[in-house]
Amino acid sequence: MAKQVRPNPTQAVSPGAAALASAERTLSLEAQAILELKNRLNEQFAEAVSLILGCSGRIVVCGLGKTGHIARKIAATFASTGTPSFFLHAAEAIHGDIGMVGGQDLLIALSYSGTGQELLTILPAAHRLGVKVIAITGNPQSELARLADTHLDISVSQEACPLNLAPTASTTTALALGDALAVACLEARGFGHEDFARSHPGGALGRRLLLRVSDVMRNGNAVPTVSADASVFQALEEISRKGMGMTAVLDAGGCAVGIFTDGDLRRLIERKGDVRNLSVAEGMTRNPRHIAAEALAVDAAALMDRHRLNQMLVADAHGKLIGALHMHDLMAAKVV
Known part of the structure; x- marks a missing residue:
């Protein structure tokens, strides 16, 4: 009979150490994804900024699911930094909310796969209105990327999720790219401290710069x-x-x-x-x-x-x- 080998407790990984190792791996993967995104920036990013700055209406940021949450945050960042913007839920858009979009607006559509049917359904309606479209996807060959006026690539080599399934690194790159767009527009507009305060009248900065x-x-x-x-x-x-x-x-x-x-x-x-x-x-x-x-x-x-x-x-x-x-x-x- 083979001798049973008992595990050595001193060699076991503690729950705390395992959690730290997992966190380090996640942050490393997401940081790497952002660095890869930085290296992919090209003239399409500049074109997207130009479209946003040239928009006489509002920026409509549209998404669904996890990218929908990111789209909502991107819209909020634009709105608070001098670029009028709002979030449009893709599923609600195809059931009437597309009526919020006017011909002077600009649509930013987020979908990592670039195949979301809700967004693909919205695009023809947007084009009929004469609305320009910026697509943000992880698949430059996707239908959404091809139908848009310009496309920004947020693809990642690996999600931070160990199953490589849950949107993690990909949503991080989408959020970072949205910040990059908003900051580039902020700087181009000469948006300053007092402008920021006017957008945040209830905050500490608003009180400091606006209250007389x-x-x-x-x-x-x-x-x-x-x-x-x-x-x-x-x-x-x-x-x-x-x-x-x-x-x-x-x-x-x-x-x-x-x-x-x-x-x-x-x-x-x-x-x-x-x-x-x-x-x-x-x-x-x-x-x-x-x-x-x-x-x-x-x-x-x-x-x-x-x-x-x-x-x-x-x-x-x-x-x-x-x-x-x-x-x-x-x-x-x-x-x-």
Whole structure:
């Protein structure tokens, strides 16, 4: 009877090591696929960019299944970087949604095999409208590639899936190619930071580049003000009512000649002791810093931080008070 050999536990591969090895293999295969894609770039890519830039309508990115998910992301990237675009589901398109496409639009059709019947059904309708078509497939000889105005090859030598079946490396190359198209168009259009911010008004960059002082400042009756001849007690009453920890001190023309804060009050008491009969002008900070209403809120935050201010006045070009900012206002607007 043959002697039974027991496995040596020290030689077994741990689940963690196996997972790491699998991840490294997947990333290596997908990275290699992108490098191969880079080496295949040619005049057809330049032609595709030219078609996109010359489109007076919208870019319609169409796909189905896994490539449909990639197509949706490509459309979103175009739309957020200066190229109006939307995603069209290929199966829905042949049941009425092709009506979303107009004669001035451009169609980008994604199918790795290039044989998807839904996309092939859409193409004649697109051509009847006079719509140009960019095909993105892994088969340059496919019917979709041949029917398109230009074709971009995303073929891969091997999927990252060990069965070589699940779309993995191929969807990665499709996504990377979509990014390359969007970035090439972005650069050609001179799309900059402020353009990006306008497409992302709810994001941090949008707030930093679009939000103005006038959007977050307090104005009207919400701004604490007293005249230069007001008493310290009158100033304290105004500070308490308006809850900004300060009051602006105005001359007869409405220009800010000073600011009186909680800190000014403490310093005045230290210096004078009894402040009951003093005017606010004796303790105010003269020639206070101010900022224009049209300035960026982020610039106001930087100025206040640099000079360690909790409040700042907002004035016009002639020094007339039009509002006030508290650091809490900037924090509430998520500027800081």
